[in-house]
Amino acid sequence: MKTIIERFIRYLAIEKGLAPSTLGSYRSDLEDFSDFLRRTGCGDWPETGRRHIVAYLAHLQKLGRAPATVSRHMASLRSFYQFLSREGLIEVDPTGQLDSPKADKRLPRVLNVEEVERLLAAPEGLTPMALRDRAMLEMLYATGVRVSELVSLNVTDVNLNMGYVKCYGKGSKERIVPLGSAALEAVHAYLTRGRAGLLKNGDPGALFVNHQGKRLTRQGFWKILKKYARTAGIQKAITPHTLRHSFATHLLENGADLRAVQEMLGHADISTTQIYTHVTQTRLKDVYERTHPRA
Known part of the structure; x- marks a missing residue:
């Protein structure tokens, strides 16, 4: 059973170019299903049918x-x-005649502009850690990249002169995303005055490194974000994806083209990006109901 699963995972990695985190999700799901078949006595893969999957x-x-x-x-x-x-x-x-279960379409949680400003101002001082943290938060909000993309960046992926960052999304697809002036300034400060103090004998290629000089992990960034959310007094439950959601929502609120936002986010299908139009419509309705005398 494990051999067949690993064969499938290798196929996804080589033929589809899926990210390690996605491959891990596939493996976990299939191993869970395999355990279910074993516990319920349903038999091996070739014997499984529609009723087993429904069960x-x-x-x-x-x-x-x-x-x-x-x-x-x-x-x-x-x-x-x-x-x-x-x-x-x-x-x-x-699975040929099976419909996928309908997933609830939840609107993503976003920060308003004032909350974002407080979060970005939370890393204070000029220590290497503070400079790194400010650069990461500024870049995340300026580009809308996924956290996995952020921590995978190398120094050579950032072009400060041209003002863009090159990142690799799902399926290792490359895309170029512009960097705003605030993010450029923060990244420049980190590279010139902060990174060397953290690098030591660590990973010379990694853009964002921890105190040991090793590439920062997603879990490491999650802890950093929670710390600064508390410092900024943000009451909402936020995740690393919240800044990505906020990036897209704020762009659309200010008149950005949906296709441009799709390209910057790295969405293969524009229907994925359209969820943010629902967010902006909901926020406009809230503003209208709070402020219009006859709402």
Whole structure:
């Protein structure tokens, strides 16, 4: 069983170029399904049919898994069985006639401009850590890159003279995103006055490094963000993705073209970007209801 899963994961890595975190999600989902089959005596992969998959999805729902999580598991199984069918390992794809569970469309949580300003001002001082943290927060809000993309950046990916950053998104797709003046200033200050104090004998290529000179991790940035959110007095529960959401929402609120925002975010499908138009419409409605005398 593990051999077949690893074969599928290698296919996704080599043929599809998926990121390690995405590959980990596929592996986790498939191992969970494999455990379910073993516990319930459903048999091996070739013996599984539509009813086994339906039973598994029902099992996830009984465990209280969110609709989006159940939908993701179904997507993992669909890709896996399509792979088995193409490889001739099964005769019939049991997911072929199955609809994916409907996931709730939640509007992303965003910060308003005043909250963003407080967060970006939270790293005070000129220590290497403060300069690094200010540069990371400024860059995240200036570009809307994913946190995984932020911590994967190398020094050579930033062009301060031209004012852009080159990052690699899902499927290792490269895109160029402009950097605003505030972010450029913060990154320049970090590179000239902060990074050398952290680097020591660490990773010479990594843009953002920790106190040991090693490349900063997603978990490390998450801790940094939570610290500055508390310092800024932000009451909302925010995640590293909140600044990405805020970046997109604020651009659209100020008249940015949806296609341009799609390109900067690295979305393959514009329907993914359109969620932010719903956010701006909701925020406009809130403003109208709070301020119009006859709302």
